Amino acid sequence: MRVDPNVRNVVAPTGGAVRVVGDAGSGPGIGLVEGLIRHLPSAWTVTPAAGPAAAGPDDLALLVYPTAAEVQAAHRALGDGTRLVVLIESTATAERVAEVLEAGADTCVRAGSAAVLAGHLVACRRRVAGREPMTLRMRNNRSQVGVSRPLSAIRSR
Numbered sequence: 141m142r143v144d145p146n147v148r149n150v151v152a153p154t155g156g157a158v159r160v161v162g163d164a165g166s167g168p169g170i171g172l173v174e175g176l177i178r179h180l181p182s183a184w185t186v187t188p189a190a191g192p193a194a195a196g197p198d199d200l201a202l203l204v205y206p207t208a209a210e211v212q213a214a215h216r217a218l219g220d221g222t223r224l225v226v227l228i229e230s231t232a233t234a235e236r237v238a239e240v241l242e243a244g245a246d247t248c249v250r251a252g253s254a255a256v257l258a259g260h261l262v263a264c265r266r267r268v269a270g271r272e273p274m275t276l277r278m279r280n281n282r283s284q285v286g287v288s289r290p291l292s293a294i295r296s297r
């Protein structure tokens with residue numbers, strides 16, 4: 141695979157730290173957090189934390205099955221740059237998702253797949269690093285409607 145050095149957002153950020161807050165070893169998500177490291181880039185770390193305040197400014201704080209009040213408290217405790225990711229029950233209702241997002245979570249993921257959770261964590265890390273997905277960057281770089289392109293851009297036979 142050839143990588144163009146002028147293209148951003150193709151490769152995930154090189155390093156990331158996930159601080160897991162909550163009981164990840166019980167309930168319906170058992171093994172989900174354990175399996176997470178297999179789906180993240182090799183330079184990433186996943187470690188337990190006593191609380192969200194243990195997360196550094198470039199870390200991702202992963203709250204496992206928190207209440208809305210716990211999300212709100214974590215949101216207040218975290219500094220700028222730290223993203224708050226919430227893992228909720230796989231059977232959670234839309235109201236539950238809205239509740240944790242309104243409480244201050246940056247991302248809310250239903251339990252189920254370690255690969256899906258890892259994808260959300262990588263996307264959060266990209267946003268922290270100021271990177272946007274390739275599709276958004278391409279969409280934002282499209283020429284505006286009504287603006288003509290130079291004739292040299294059109295080849296004719």
